[in-house]
Structures are given as structure tokens and as C-alpha cells.
Amino acid sequence: xxxxxxxxxxxxxxxxxxxxxxxxxxxxxxxxxxxxxxxxxxxxxxxxxxxxxxxxxxxxxxxxxxxxxxxxxxxxxxxxxxxxxxxxxxxxxxxxxxxxxxxxxxxxxxxxxxxxxxxxxxxxxxxxxxxxxxxxxxxxxxxxxxxxxxxxxxxxxxxxxxxxxxxxxxxxxxxxxxxxxxxxxxxxxxxxxxxxxxx
Numbered sequence: 001x002x003x004x005x006x007x008x009x010x011x012x013x014x015x016x017x018x019x020x021x022x023x024x025x026x027x028x029x030x031x032x033x034x035x036x037x038x039x040x041x042x043x044x045x046x047x048x049x050x051x052x053x054x055x056x057x058x059x060x061x062x063x064x065x066x067x068x069x070x071x072x073x074x075x076x077x078x079x080x081x082x083x084x085x086x087x088x089x090x091x092x093x094x095x096x097x098x099x100x101x102x103x104x105x106x107x108x109x110x111x112x113x114x115x116x117x118x119x120x121x122x123x124x125x126x127x128x129x130x131x132x133x134x135x136x137x138x139x140x141x142x143x144x145x146x147x148x149x150x151x152x153x154x155x156x157x158x159x160x161x162x163x164x165x166x167x168x169x170x171x172x173x174x175x176x177x178x179x180x181x182x183x184x185x186x187x188x189x190x191x192x193x194x195x196x197x198x199x
Contacts, residue, residue, distance in 0.1 A: 029067035033059040042190040054129035063087035073102035085124035095162030106155040109162035130187040
């Protein structure tokens with residue numbers, strides 16, 4: 001028996017490669033599932049002139065880290081964050097994987113307790129690109145807080161066992177996520193890319 005998980009992919013440090021990267025992700029895994037559930041591809045320009053890509057689609061069961069690893073080998077200057085809403089089992093915790101240059105830099109599970117603060121069921125399954133980018137992007141809130149847990153919870157590849165490797169954030173930290181989500185919930189700076197890879 002299978003289940004569905006919403007896959008959210010954030011790609012940063014892009015200059016002009018957003019269409020190429022989106023096409024690689026599409027052909028590498030998303031194409032089979034793209035018309036299931038919520039699926040869209042968007043990008044926006046950051047303050048430093050770089051671009052960030054947000055690709056989301058619903059797929060069966062797994063968080064496809066292997067497909068993103070392959071894309072990141074081809075686009076080794078970019079930084080990939082992949083979040084699956086429930087990659088281990090139905091109604092299970094979310095899983096997060098950070099990838100650069102084909103290497104997994106970090107991965108862990110995000111508990112259901114977290115949902116009481118960030119409302120991750122809504123954010124991961126009905127994704128808002130700006131909120132997820134501001135919370136989980138490179139050098140954003142999650143990565144800043146993550147540094148405080150390195151001694152007790154080192155960065156590692158959890159080999160798809162997200163539910164067995166839950167990183168429990170403190171209540172005060174989770175309030176920061178909630179505040180950030182509220183602050184950015186109405187931001188609309190994103191432009192759509194069609195699955196024909198045109199802007």
C-alpha cells in the first residue's frame with residue numbers, strides 16, 4: 001500500500017539557469033507525477049540579483065533525494081533544499097534534505113509537534129513558496145537554528161529514516177517560524193514557469 005507526499009524543492013544561487021534546472025527536475029522525477037494534486041514551478045529574483053526556484057509536486061511515497069542529487073551534480077554551484085510532507089508513512093513527519101554538488105549535507109525529520117506552531121501540514125502540503133524559502137532556505141531561519149543542535153544532532157544522511165531522526169526544536173524557536181510565516185504569508189514576488197519551460 002502506498003501514500004502520497006508533497007515534494008517541495010528550493011534551489012538557490014541561480015543566475016540564469018532556472019529553466020534548465022526546472023526541466024532537469026521535471027524529467028528526473030516530477031514528470032510522472034506532475035498532474036497529481038498540487039504542482040507548480042515558480043522563481044523570483046533576490047536582493048543580490050540571484051534567483052531562487054521553487055518546484056512542488058505530489059508524488060507516491062518517497063522523497064526523491066536521488067533525483068535531486070543527480071541534478072545538483074550538473075548544477076554544482078546551486079544549493080538544493082528538498083522537503084517531503086510525509087515521506088516515511090501516511091501522516092508521518094516531514095523529511096528535509098539539503099544537497100549541494102551531488103552531496104547530501106544534512107537530513108532529518110520534522111515532528112508533528114512542529115505543526116502546532118508552523119502549521120506544516122498546510123505549508124508542506126499546500127505550499128507557499130515565500131514562507132518555505134524564508135524558513136528553510138540557505139542561511140535562513142532553520143539553518144541558523146540548526147547550528148545550535150550540531151553537538152547533539154550532527155549533520156548527516158539519515159538514509160531515509162526521517163521518523164527515526166527527528167530534530168525537536170524548542171517552543172521559542174518554533175514561535176520564530178510561526179512569526180516568519182505570518183510575516184511572509186502575503187508576499188507575491190514569484191513568477192510562474194510552465195511545464196513547457198517558458199516564463
